[in-house]
Amino acid sequence: MPSVLLDARTARLLPWIVAIAFFMQTLDGTILNTALPSMARDLAEDPLRMQSVVIAYMLTVALLIPASGWIADRFGTRKIFFGAILLFSLGSLLCALSQSLGMLVAARVIQGLGGALMMPVGRLVVLRAYPRTELVRIMSFITLPGLVGPLIGPTLGGWLVEFASWHWIFLINLPVGLLGGYAVWKLLPDMRGALRTRFDGIGFLLFGAAMVLISIALEGLGELRMPHVRVMLLLMGGLACLAAYWLRAARIEAPLFAPSLFLTRTFAVGILGNLFARLGSGALPFLTPLLLQVAMGYSPAEAGMSMIPLALAAMAMKPLARPLIERLGYRNVLTGNTLLLGILIASLALASNELPRAVLLVQLGLIGAVNSLQFTAMNTVTLIDLRDADASSGNGLLSVVVQLAMSLGVATAAALLGGFTSTTGADGVDDLHQAFSLTFLCIGVLSMLAATIFLQLSREDGRSARRTEPVEGEVEG
Structure with missing residues (x-):
């Protein structure tokens, strides 16, 4: 009621x-x-x-x-x-x-x-x-x-x-x-x-400090161009706050996010898979318009319209996600789809004005479809086996990880792009395009590595549950 x-x-x-x-x-x-x-x-x-x-x-x-x-x-x-x-x-x-x-x-x-x-x-x-x-x-x-x-x-x-x-x-x-x-x-x-x-204020501060320090450390390699010593100090400080949070959460009655959530294998695999697989997905909306406008000379309107196939394919894939997951299982879908997503992201390294525009639109459409299946499968497997008592906390942590992973994806992409720009000199369009190509290759490889996380699922994980649609309240982005 x-x-x-x-x-x-x-x-x-x-x-x-x-x-x-x-x-x-x-x-x-x-x-x-x-x-x-x-x-x-x-x-x-x-x-x-x-x-x-x-x-x-x-x-x-x-x-x-x-x-x-x-x-x-x-x-x-x-x-x-x-x-x-x-x-x-x-x-x-x-x-x-x-x-x-x-x-x-x-x-x-x-x-x-x-x-x-x-x-x-x-x-x-x-x-x-x-x-x-x-x-x-x-x-x-x-x-x-x-x-x-x-x-x-x-x-x-x-x-x-x-x-x-x-x-x-x-x-x-x-x-x-x-x-x-x-x-x-x-x-x-x-x-x-x-x-x-009662709200876990201390846990909130520790968890928040960890996210902020780690994010600033990654951004320090890109836009802020911090000295490596300062970056390492921020990174170590963030990891220390994160460790302190989980140690404290294990001994108090009502933590912000309970470590016991990770006793559910599908949740643990889903959260870690979301964190690393979404690095590529988070970087794409930032990198692609920059590639099109800065390196390939597209106008803002042309760059925006070029992204339409990505969104259309994502919508078209939604009805197909459920039968694919039910037929193949979460382990096969997520492992194969993660590898395919990484390959497609890396393939954007080939994008140039010499290639027909139709090829780029097909690439973006395929990425949109694969991304859509990835989001549905990752989000659902994360929550599907949680007890009702843990569902709210698990969904909250998933929402945080989704936003954090996309933020880290942008920071990682910017750091790589800044590093390759400095290495190549980026004095001309060719050097700038090479920096983008190397960045897409690295982001693609990082995304592919997340497949090793999804291999930790068993073939039967998630099959006993009735739901293979995204759980109520989840974020699809």
């Missing part, structure tokens, strides 16, 4: 409110990458060193996701959801007004504060407001914008940059945010948890 009773009007409009918030978030995540070169020119920055704009948002989201449920229970879903939309809209406005890279990164952090709360709290509202018999229908509706956003985001971003300015990729969030904020305040039920739970 739902924890609140909705009137007919609210029950009809509530899924639209959550869907709009999801659309804002997914659109923003895909519209930005096409605009990075234009933003770099306006801000007098190197377009190859703009990854902090992407990483700042992803890392902020990853940091706050573990606290989102507790914050909503403590202060109420209406206030938090309204505040999330307000922060996201304010961050969008500040992004558009930014006059330097530092201002833009700070504005993206504010955006991330809102983005980290919007979808987790929105899913929580749906979970508490509707009977379980309605959840599949409602969740299917509100996650549809998550597929539409990546489809129109790069193209819309390219057209806005080419025919208006990059500022509009943020300004278009404002009217949607105003409409969503008004609807939330008027219609959203104000729900709180039945029991007041």
Whole structure:
């Protein structure tokens, strides 16, 4: 039974409110990458060193996701959801007004504060407001914008940059945010948890510090060009915080994420597989528009439209994921698909103006289809064998790992690209193209190595469960 009773009007409009918030978030995540070169020119920055704009948002989201449920229970879903939309809209406005890279990164952090709360709290509202018999229908509706956003985001971003300015990729969030904020305040039920739970603040700080230090260390090799000694100190500090978190979590009663989750083999393999396999998937949306515009001379609109096959193929693969997994099993699908994904990413090293454009579009389409199957299989195998008591915590950790892996993917790609640019000199287009080619090759090989993680699954893992669709509330990105 739902924890609140909705009137007919609210029950009809509530899924639209959550869907709009999801659309804002997914659109923003895909519209930005096409605009990075234009933003770099306006801000007098190197377009190859703009990854902090992407990483700042992803890392902020990853940091706050573990606290989102507790914050909503403590202060109420209406206030938090309204505040999330307000922060996201304010961050969008500040992004558009930014006059330097530092201002833009700070504005993206504010955006991330809102983005980290919007979808987790929105899913929580749906979970508490509707009977379980309605959840599949409602969740299917509100996650549809998550597929539409990546489809129109790069193209819309390219057209806005080419025919208006990059500022509009943020300004278009404002009217949607105003409409969503008004609807939330008027219609959203104000729900709180039945029991007041104690939040693991120390664990939150340790886990967050580990993510931030490791991310800054990787970014220090790229955009920040830190001395290697400083990078190693940051990296070791991050690993020490992570070790301290897990040692502490093993001895307290209610940790942020319990180590006992990893006693479930499919969860352990799924989490580690997500972390490493998504390095390539996370790097692609950052690297590909840069390759097309900076190395191959595409206009922003052309670069954005070139990404359409990737999103279309991803949508087309969704109905095929379930029969493939049921027929072949998670071990075979994930091992073979991970190898294929790495090969396809590495094949982008061959992209050049000499090759027909149709070849590039086919490559991107194949990557989109393989990526889609990868996400569905990885996310489902991670959660499918967890006990009901562990499902919420496991889903929270999966959401954090998804965001963290994409952030690390961008940081790793930028560090490799910066290193190869320095090595080749990048004095001309040929040198720059060689740096991109080497980066794609390395990212592809790193992605392929994740197949060794999925080999640790048995042939029967996941087959006894009835669900082979993504579990309710998961993030597909």
